[in-house]
Amino acid sequence: MRKLHLLAATLLCGTLPATGLHAQVASHSENIPGTGNPTSDGTDKYDTATPQKFRAPAPGAPQAPGVNAANLPPIGEIDPATLPAMVPQLSANPAAGDWVAYGRDDSQNRYSPLTQITPENVGKLERAFIYHTGSKPAPGQTNKWAAETTPIKVGRKLFMCSATNDIMALDATNGQQLWRFDAGVKYASIPYTAACKGVVYYTSSTVPEGQHCHTRIVESTLDMRLISVDSEDGKPCEGFGFNGQVNLMQGMGESVPGFVSMTSPPPIVNGVVVINQEVLDGQRRWAPSGVIRGYDAETGKFAWAWDVNNPDDHHQPADGKFYSRGTPNSWATMTGDNELGLVYVPTGNSAADYYSALRTDKENAVSSSIVAIDVKTGSPRWVFQTVHKDVWDYDIGSQPTKLDYKGSNGETVPALLVPTKRGQTFVLDRRTGQPVADYPVEEKPAPSPGVVPGDPRAPTQPWSTAFPRLGFPDLKESDMWGMSPIDQLFCRIKYRRAAYVGEFTPPHIDRPWIEYPGYNGGSDWGSMAYDPTTGVVIANWNNTPMYDQLVTRKQADKLGLMPIDDPNFKPGGGGAEGAGAMADTPYGIVVTPFWDQFTNMMCNKPPYGMIEAIDIHTKKVLWQHPIGTARANGPWGLPTFLPIQIGTPNNGGPIITAGGLVFVAAATDNQIRAIDIKTGKVVWSDVLPGGGQATPMTYEVDGKQYLAIMAGGHHFMMTPVSDQLVVYKLPG
Template identity: 75%
Template sequence: MRRSHLLATAAGLALACSPLAAHAQFAPAGSGGAPSAAVPGPGNASEPTESSPKNQGYFSGPSPYAPQAPGVNAANLPDIESIDASQVPAMAPQQSANPAREDWVAYGRDDHQTRYSPLSEITPENADKLKVAFTYHTGSYPRPGQVNKWAAETTPIKVGDGLYMCSAMNDIIKLDPVTGKQIWRRNVDVKYHSIPYTAACKGVTYFTSSVVPEGQPCHNRLIEGTLDMRLIAVDAETGDFCPNFGHGGQVNLMQGLGESVPGFVSMTAPPPVINGVLVVNHEVLDGQRRWAPSGVIRGYDAESGKFVWAWDVNNPDDHSQPTGNRHYSRGTPNSWATLTGDNEQGLVYVPTGNSAADYYSALRSDAENKVSSAVVAIDVKTGSPRWVFQTAHKDVWDYDIGSQATLMDMPGPDGQTVPALIMPTKRGQTFVLDRRTGKPILPVEERPAPSPGVIPGDPRSPTQPWSVGMPALRVPDLKETDMWGMSPIDQLFCRIKFRRANYVGEFTPPSVDKPWIEYPGYNGGSDWGSMSYDPQSGILIANWNITPMYDQLVTRKKADKLGLMPIDDPNFKPGGGGAEGNGAMDGTPYGIVVTPFWDQYTGMMCNRPPYGMITAIDMKHGQKVLWQHPLGTARANGPWGLPTGLPWEIGTPNNGGSVVTGGGLIFIAAATDNQIRAIDEHTGKVVWSAVLPGGGQANPMTYEANGHQYVAIMAGGHHFMMTPVSDQLVVYALPDAVKQ
């Protein structure tokens, strides 16, 4: 199934999002035999130094002290000043803490990011009557001559009389939630060349000010991070920039990042506000170079946009903004998932990615190795981690976490409830942690890894963590007999591909001599769609992928021959090797070649279907699987990319998450069959489906307006999932509402 490789999408995403990173003066102590005790690539705290001749080849990219590239919109903004955390005004109660029944206030609806709405007008009995209430065209799609890098991934929020969303290129829009009429639109002028791996805007953040009185502009405001690294705040009533936020409503997030080019770093997820502190993470394009821009996590005052703190992995004690020629340490793990805030604990839960140069770990610092592919709980007062829980040790598989953590209350041993955090991962291991301490609530075992690694000087971790108390969202390790195809001919081809690769199960280490199979692949398991949780029924809904990858490290010579070069190389050509799998990993001895584990002639995955699943887990009674089904039909997929039109629920790769409602329904698109469907939460039966104008690779949401329930999905498509692009938000309702 051609579209199957959507997995690849994920992969791409993952790649795009998990820059490897490292940092200059950091001797990779402890990583036995790392090639260099004096790796160049200056860190924040260090003064510029000349690279020793012996290391000169290692850092051949532009100097991190070079001025920022022109064309980054953010670069035109003046620097923002810093304030102390104690100066951040006390936060007013936010609607996201306890949303009105009819609203969907945050990306995951509420502060717990449950994606649960109590609305119950639409039920399994009447869902088949759903009709399109309205559609809205954002106007954001590739124009002639532009490479398709679109995947809007947008989830609107609904607060009071407004449905608020962003376009794939970050324009902020307020719609009438009943008619879909545009009330205002704030164009923010993001340029095409600022698109990183993907033009995506997952959503905007709704914030109520405690400083600006009610009735004044920007008392209620919308905040977003942009592809070109600006933090923008506009008034919810008018869409006008908030004059008292940053510089005319904008903050330059490139400040302190050092050398970069447009598209290298970007924001695609809505930043949460925790006790008045707006926490910002950003994606750094995967696979480019070891000394990519920093993955620093930063806190800003949600009222003024002023800088409060930074958490810079390789300078953990310096929480200030770099000044002069200094910058945040380069190559550190970045986080591109949507963050989850916790006002009560005063924490932000940061799902982290990998250090830059995902597939080679010998140049990483110990500090990086401790926090990559982990959940890091950062104290929003200090910017220091309070706890860290790692989901993959010394990750060289691009197992960066794309999912957002969901918060819930777990029944404790003594009748009390434990504040818990659910962390889905690409591995399909779902970790349930005590959010006060990061300690697992459900058992986690450290199991021996299958191989010590084969790359000289880059040993693998002897063990890896397994969440044995939760159902694994994966199938068993692949066997030759799992190879598939239309006929014995392509099946034989895949069997040979399987046998030609190194494969010893999950955590097969990277190799140069031949390809290695990576399963779970970098599309997951679970990816950015995350999970939804119904606190009433205790049912957790997870959609996930079975999409192995076929990877191989290549020597620098070979990488050059393949034309792999980092995005900031003057000769870089989009599509000529970048984030879509292959990467130069400049600054390391190797480049990386990544493809889906497929028959490249037919475009069909090599492994047997299903390629995507949806699972309901009963969290209240022993974490049992209530039901589990393939997700997605073969209607829009087939060999050579041809749609088969078959209603067969084969289970396609999927990107995007679910909604669960008080009416006992799950709404989900995600699959590459371009359909949205309603599923009975208790039985798993699909009770309604409709074909979307584009791929439904976004999280849907639901709200009530004028007394009726609506379901909204951005059918923006996804370039990597190879689903059709559209600029349409499609909103469904029952006929009673549509008549009005």
């Protein structure tokens, strides 16, 4: 029935409904060099004497001005064994009307027990208020904005950050600003994206109730500071770091502003603030470290470090030394576990994502993995890897969710739900990192060794065979699409010219290769929602293949690809998701969407974004639908105003309410929608003032349930940027 409806709508409408295809555009994507690209003769071993247009700065070279943005002095160390026991935190068991953590509570399941808004009355939702964060591109600035913010709510207050890290407390009933902490983040410090996914609420274990900074708001910033302010007045906590701030670039070695940043709320586990950081992709093999660090939540003092290539030294580097360079960085939101004393770190790739020959065995063991680190020592207790020797940028973007999994054998296991960009979802025992018995992981043969000299691919890759895959079968030539037969012919030729043998097609130099699933997922930073009362998982995901090609250093130089710390680097001249220099390696990388570059429409047929419900006990898909309409998308980026559910690329997670609803924005049609969790039907939607690339949240004050969504837009998704937090409630 839906099939017929779609076709009828398609043929009746004079405008050709394309889609949010253009959403996958890298803003300065290079053209793929194609088959003329000179290939390697197999003898070009990389050595540092190879003439290269640009020389890397020494890793020990002084950091550029602005890297230590607030000129903070070095922070001292504290023995993690001496940290005070953490008092119980509100996030362990939030009041029904509160949303205390990024994923609402310590389990990070994005499930609210509120029931006032239901499928029956959701159609009456109206705007309660709009709050402007004030953070958006100034005239003349390149749009790098994508706020991605989810506020938290405690008592009668909302706490949130702007895209550039100012912290605000709002009256949750009317959006009136109660206080604001000006973080002073400079434009130069914005990395790939100006985002602040959220702040952390913390109750001090040492400052008594009634004193300043008994309850605190903690955030980490784009310019690598850890900031702690009082939740009542927004003033810095004097006892924390230096006037409430700690410089997280300490010990990181050579860097420039914008190279290293934080966009995710840092978890606080048993009194330790755990810090990961995003290191700009595609720049150079010896980029700043992906080190994971713990800091005392009370004083801001350094507690431990986990440096992959230096795993036995948990201290800060001595003067002139630095954490090992180029190690896998983690930019996703981590999940803490106070009971087991662990933090679950979703890791990414070693620097230079698409070339793995220069990685150490230690790095290869922990990249694109969940690493469970003991917060008392900084040592990993277990590692579970989702991609072996990843050269596809399949880093884990999703925050893992904790759940008690009742297995078919009757045993209840403390489990971790791990979504991935591959669309494989793993269910692990949190105590051991082993897959739970009902969700076995199978090592299946993968294309290997590939064609890049000296850089063989792994012979197998892990598959979570029992969990419904968030994805479609491998691409066929007949899946190529377009507005006309000519577009389709063009895409068929593109398909045939590329190397493609299904998932894990190895990188190629002499011609492009198709990466499918693409690096946008599957499941990206939006993560999943989980209803612990029913065992239903809600997941939205992308279906957007990429068209990639390695280029020789000579060609990369010709294309003008250079790393951000090169003196000749031009901002906007190649970024994290477009082409990259991958300096210090023999190759650069050119990455584009697999699309018709003349119409900006994807080469594969719709849908490009899906949402589905999965019963974790029966392992069945309850429903599955495209998410996002063609209203704001079309060929050449023009809106078609068509209400057809074509399914657009989407970023931002879903939430579930006990009232029987799923709320999700995410798609590039700039709408927020409510879905009846039983049927999967969209029962309400509203057009937002900007792109809804953020996870919504819901809360209750004075017996009224509210729904909040940051409509910040997303530069890479090409949705309109805004600084508006939009909050809804039922009338009356």
